[in-house]
Amino acid sequence: MWQMLSFDFMQYAILAGILASIACGIVGSLVVVNRMVFLAGGVAHAAYGGVGLAFFFGLPVLPCTVGFSLGASMLMAGISLRYKEKADTAIGVLWAAGMAFGIILLDLTPGYNVDLMSFLFGSILAVPVQDLWLMAALDVLVIAATCYLYPGLLLLSFDREFARVRGLSVTFLHCLMVGMAALTVVMIIRVVGLILVIALLTIPPFMAQRNARSLAGMMIRAIGWSIMFCLGGLAISYQFDITSGASIIAVAAVCFFIAMLVDAARRAFLNRRTGEKTV
Amino acid sequence: MQLMSEQILSISGLNFAYNGSPVLEDVNLSVNRGDYIAVLGPNGGGKTTLIKCILGLLSPQAGTVSVFGQAPARVRHRIGYVPQYTTTQDNFPITVLDVVLLGAMNATSNIFSAHWKRSRGNVDKARNALHMVGLDGREHYRLHDLSGGQRQRVIVARALMGDPDLLLLDEPTANIDPQGKFCFYEFLASLPREITTIVVSHDLSIAASPFTGMAVVNRSLHYASGNALTQDLLAMLYGTHEPTCPMGSFINSVSNLFPDVGTMEPPHLDTESADHGTTAVTGTTEGNTGRNA
Numbered sequence: 001m002w003q004m005l006s007f008d009f010m011q012y013a014i015l016a017g018i019l020a021s022i023a024c025g026i027v028g029s030l031v032v033v034n035r036m037v038f039l040a041g042g043v044a045h046a047a048y049g050g051v052g053l054a055f056f057f058g059l060p061v062l063p064c065t066v067g068f069s070l071g072a073s074m075l076m077a078g079i080s081l082r083y084k085e086k087a088d089t090a091i092g093v094l095w096a097a098g099m100a101f102g103i104i105l106l107d108l109t110p111g112y113n114v115d116l117m118s119f120l121f122g123s124i125l126a127v128p129v130q131d132l133w134l135m136a137a138l139d140v141l142v143i144a145a146t147c148y149l150y151p152g153l154l155l156l157s158f159d160r161e162f163a164r165v166r167g168l169s170v171t172f173l174h175c176l177m178v179g180m181a182a183l184t185v186v187m188i189i190r191v192v193g194l195i196l197v198i199a200l201l202t203i204p205p206f207m208a209q210r211n212a213r214s215l216a217g218m219m220i221r222a223i224g225w226s227i228m229f230c231l232g233g234l235a236i237s238y239q240f241d242i243t244s245g246a247s248i249i250a251v252a253a254v255c256f257f258i259a260m261l262v263d264a265a266r267r268a269f270l271n272r273r274t275g276e277k278t279v
Numbered sequence: 280m281q282l283m284s285e286q287i288l289s290i291s292g293l294n295f296a297y298n299g300s301p302v303l304e305d306v307n308l309s310v311n312r313g314d315y316i317a318v319l320g321p322n323g324g325g326k327t328t329l330i331k332c333i334l335g336l337l338s339p340q341a342g343t344v345s346v347f348g349q350a351p352a353r354v355r356h357r358i359g360y361v362p363q364y365t366t367t368q369d370n371f372p373i374t375v376l377d378v379v380l381l382g383a384m385n386a387t388s389n390i391f392s393a394h395w396k397r398s399r400g401n402v403d404k405a406r407n408a409l410h411m412v413g414l415d416g417r418e419h420y421r422l423h424d425l426s427g428g429q430r431q432r433v434i435v436a437r438a439l440m441g442d443p444d445l446l447l448l449d450e451p452t453a454n455i456d457p458q459g460k461f462c463f464y465e466f467l468a469s470l471p472r473e474i475t476t477i478v479v480s481h482d483l484s485i486a487a488s489p490f491t492g493m494a495v496v497n498r499s500l501h502y503a504s505g506n507a508l509t510q511d512l513l514a515m516l517y518g519t520h521e522p523t524c525p526m527g528s529f530i531n532s533v534s535n536l537f538p539d540v541g542t543m544e545p546p547h548l549d550t551e552s553a554d555h556g557t558t559a560v561t562g563t564t565e566g567n568t569g570r571n572a
Contacts, residue, residue, distance in 0.1 A: 033371060033372075151384055154373075154381070155381055155384055157371070158371055158373060158378070158381065159362065159381070161360075161362040162360065162362055162381070162437075164336070165334060165336070165355060165358075165360045165362075166356075166384060167355070167356075208372075209370060209372055212372035213372060213373070213374050213421060214372055214373060214374065214377060215371075215372055215373065217372060218372045
């Protein structure tokens with residue numbers, strides 16, 4: 001089992017998992033407490049349009065996807081700020097349209113048959129070194145922005161109305177949050193794939209939220225859970241020779257359901273003891 | 280109360296319309312220092328719009344709003360705004376002390392971020408605010424572990440961090456059970472006299488609390504001092520009804536709950552004849568309605 005650590009590709013995979021976990025623990029916590037999971041999903045799928053665009057015009061894939069996702073995310077952020085009640089529908093439309101746009105462009109690209117599965121499930125075992133550096137840069141960016149803007153992000157996440165009364169630019173912070181989510185989503189797609197982005201953005205923060213006493217604490221716990229899921233999933237995928245991205249999510253999902261059961265059991269136990277307070 | 284008759288809030292001739300449909304028309308209200316005012320009204324009656332005008336988040340199409348004699352947006356930091364508590368915040372990972380400390384945050388110099396001084400002075404102040412709302416010793420609880428009424432009091436403590444001269448509460452008891460509701464209004468009445476308090480609610484039952492004045496807003500605004508719902512105010516809430524109408528007798532029975540409103544006579548809710556003595560309220564009825572004077 002430990003011999004897996006001697007392979008270069010496995011070392012890179014572990015590094016990629018850790019680097020992705022840092023970004024998605026922080027951004028995922030913000031996404032979860034601000035109830036933007038659907039929006040993050042929309043960005044993740046619309047990103048496929050950027051991939052199609054890159055292949056069709058022969059542009060470099062990563063910068064093109066990042067640019068496209070940022071554009072789509074700002075559109076969604078604007079809609080969700082201005083037309084709150086229509087946001088769900090609009091995000092759903094962009095979600096589907098972005099993806100369809102990408103598939104059509106890939107169909108039209110001569111001589112290239114893209115492997116949809118690798119995009120959907122990622123290829124953490126084939127991460128090139130330069131992508132590790134890119135992810136490290138993303139982490140630095142996300143950490144720096146979060147540290148600098150932490151009080152504002154906290155106030156915005158906890159109570160938007162109060163933040164506005166206190167003179168905070170809700171629009172700027174909301175767009176920044178969505179932009180960070182878009183950037184992170186594009187990066188994580190490379191590691192665990194599109195389908196699994198939602199899981200890594202939501203399950204670790206959910207696990208973290210159960211006991212955290214502050215937003216920062218939630219972020220750090222989420223990073224911890226995420227790293228555990230990545231390492232556990234990689235070990236299992238190596239042991240049983242199964243798809244790495246899917247096994248990472250399998251580990252996360254199993255932990256999620258165990259946590260739900262434990263919480264339910266604890267609540268039932270407390271209710272029986274005190275016979276009151278069903279919060 | 281009249282010793283400190285400094286005017287805190289003054290609204291005159293306020294008109295507001297969303298896309299051409301009027302929400303508030305010719306609203307006049309003046310509130311003095313130390314007042315404890317309830318603003319009641321049905322849903323859609325313009326309560327939230329009125330709050331946003333007082334906070335300067337909305338500008339009226341006509342009329343003026345002045346808070347402490349200035350434009351609302353300029354003195355917003357002196358208003359302790361307590362927004363409606365939403366249950367979506369229930370699972371937010373935050374301690375009681377941190378929620379209160381959020382009230383010390385100010386973004387006046389930088390709208391992108393905010394200063395958050397977790398200094399010793401602020402922490403002491405936050406503890407003091409928690410003491411004022413009766414939550415001593417709970418500062419390290421997670422917000423999640425408090426009851427609905429306690430959470431609402433934490434939000435009031437947060438507003439107290441800004442040393443407000445005016446507390447503005449929007450539906451503060453929407454998520455509190457009935458017993459806790461009345462305790463909460465008693466608690467607000469027990470705040471230091473120099474804090475002026477305005478509570479906005481659709482819940483009529485709070486009228487029994489010790490307010491110094493009551494206003495009913497339903498597109499227009501009627502005000503009466505004292506904590507009794509006059510028939511005039513009730514007519515604003517429910518419209519006028521014939522004595523034979525079930526609603527008419529209901530209104531009469533509600534106004535009988537308030538002993539100071541002497542409605543021994545048969546209900547006579549036609550506002551045109553409101554001068555037959557049913558509007559004898561505690562104190563003088565020097566509202567802006569003019570009709571009761």
